Amino acid sequence: MGMDDTKDLELPKTSKHRHSILIIDDEDSILNAFKRILADGDYEVHTASNGLEGLNKLHTAQRPYSLIISDQRMPVMSGVQFFTQAKDIFPDAIRILLTGYADTDAVIDAINKGGVHLHFTKPWHDEELLLYIKQSFSKVEILQENKRLIELIKNKNDELLELKKTLEKRTRDKTDDLLAQTEKLKESYKKSQIILDGIVKTLSKIVETRDPYTSGHEEQVAKIACKIAKEMKLSEEQIAAIHVAATLHDIGKISVPSEILTKPGRLSDLEREIIKTHCKVARDIIINIEFPYPVAEIIFQHHERMDGSGYPRGLKGDKIAIEARIIGAADVIDAMASYRPYRPALGVDAAIEEIVKFKGITYDPAVVDACLKIYKNTGKNKLH
Ligand SMILES: [Fe+2]
Incomplete structure (x- = not known):
């Protein structure tokens, strides 16, 4: 009022x-x-x-x-x-x-x-x-x-009724407006998700073309890593981060000469050092994409090991992101289970044996336990 x-x-003054x-x-x-x-x-x-x-x-x-x-x-x-x-x-x-x-x-x-x-x-x-x-x-x-x-x-x-009507109409209009905007935002978010997925897949394909022997490796690592993450009850967001990071984990190999990547024999120390640069190269490439989760950092750490024997920084234990510890194990499992130019496929059994052997040394015990659980419960075909 x-x-x-x-x-x-004010009432009329009756005396006057x-x-x-x-x-x-x-x-x-x-x-x-x-x-x-x-x-x-x-x-x-x-x-x-x-x-x-x-x-x-x-x-x-x-x-x-x-x-x-x-x-x-x-x-x-x-x-x-x-x-x-x-x-x-x-x-x-x-x-x-x-x-x-x-x-x-x-x-x-x-x-x-x-x-x-x-x-x-x-x-x-x-x-x-x-x-x-x-x-x-x-x-x-x-x-x-x-x-x-x-x-x-x-x-x-009457004034109040009119005001109420006006307010109701304004609220309705605003709500409609907000709903329309939310719908638009959802649509645009969906589109940007599709574009981002496309970029991730494209980048992954580029690496594969340079090393045809590891074709499908990224996709396979992503699959295994996500299964482990789900088994360990990680959040939806962490699982999404693991999926993207695993799909792109070897993107840095783009800077490693093809001859080294596809070399059938043993690598020299220098060649090994060149290969090791793929973690940093990957981080430098991926850091330019604004993912909703720390994908670049996870990829940077995927060769770190629990006892500090990994690279590039020799991080230990909890200093390594859980997502990177999972991708690291999944990477080894798929690599051992698959054929490589310098050796035949060793199989999933050997891969599991390897990570169990180094459980708590190079591999996170919780990650190894999750792998074993999936392996025992659903059979080796489900893990790889
Ligand atoms: Fe790698």
């Missing part, structure tokens, strides 16, 4: 309220008597000498009349005839009829047709009439205040 609204709530009174009588002496009686009150007194003139005054009134007093016996129209019309012009006004002793029928008519509240028989007692008028005005004032309050409440209610 604004500051201006509080003004509307001026009432309008209309008195109709064909006798000037009666009109003068009323003017005299009412002179002390804060009233606006109007007079008319017959009903028609009285009706004209009602029709042209600037403000509603609170009290109308009319004589019954007048030329042009009777008091009852006058009130029959007057009550429709100002229905809230108090209506008093002045009658003679013999006007009983007129009184009944006045009550029924003219809506007259009271009748006074001439001559009346001034005090009694004045008291009645004052009481009537109090009633009128209460009624007026009531009416005003009801009107005020109605207006405020």
Whole structure:
């Protein structure tokens, strides 16, 4: 509610309220008597000498009349005839009829047709009439205040309803807007996911083309690593990171000459050192893609070993990310199980034997246990 609204709530000050009174009588002496009686009150007194003139005054009134007093016996129209019309012009006004002793029928008519509240028989007692008028005005004032309050409440209610409607519409519009935006974001996220997946697959294919003997190795490592991660109950996010990192783990071999990668015989120390650079090269390539998880760092660590015997930094134990420890084991399992130019495929059994032999030395015991569980529960074909 604004500051201006509080003004509307103030009630009219009743003590200063001026009432309008209309008195109709064909006798000037009666009109003068009323003017005299009412002179002390804060009233606006109007007079008319017959009903028609009285009706004209009602029709042209600037403000509603609170009290109308009319004589019954007048030329042009009777008091009852006058009130029959007057009550429709100002229905809230108090209506008093002045009658003679013999006007009983007129009184009944006045009550029924003219809506007259009271009748006074001439001559009346001034005090009694004045008291009645004052009481009537109090009633009128209460009624007026009531009416005003009801009107005020109605207006405020209407305003509130309007406000509620506007707010509801705005909320609906905003909600629709947000839903549409969320839908768009979801769509765009889906698209960027598809693009990212495409990039990952493409990069992986590039490495494969340089070393056809290891074709499918990345995909296979990703599969084994994810199975281990699920067995170890890693989070969805970690499993997604492992999938991407495993798929790209050997991307750094792009900088290793093909002759070294496909060399059938034993590698020289220098050649081995060149191969070892693939971890850093991979990290430097992948760091440019903003993955939602630390893919570059995981790849950088995939040749680190628990006892610090790995490369490139010789990290130990917990210093190696769990994702990298899993990919490292999966890498060895697939490499041993598959054919290489310098040796035949050794098989999954040999691979498992190898990681069990070095459990807790080079391989994370929890990772080895997970591998064994998958291997025993689902058979070697499920692991590789
Ligand atoms: Fe590697």
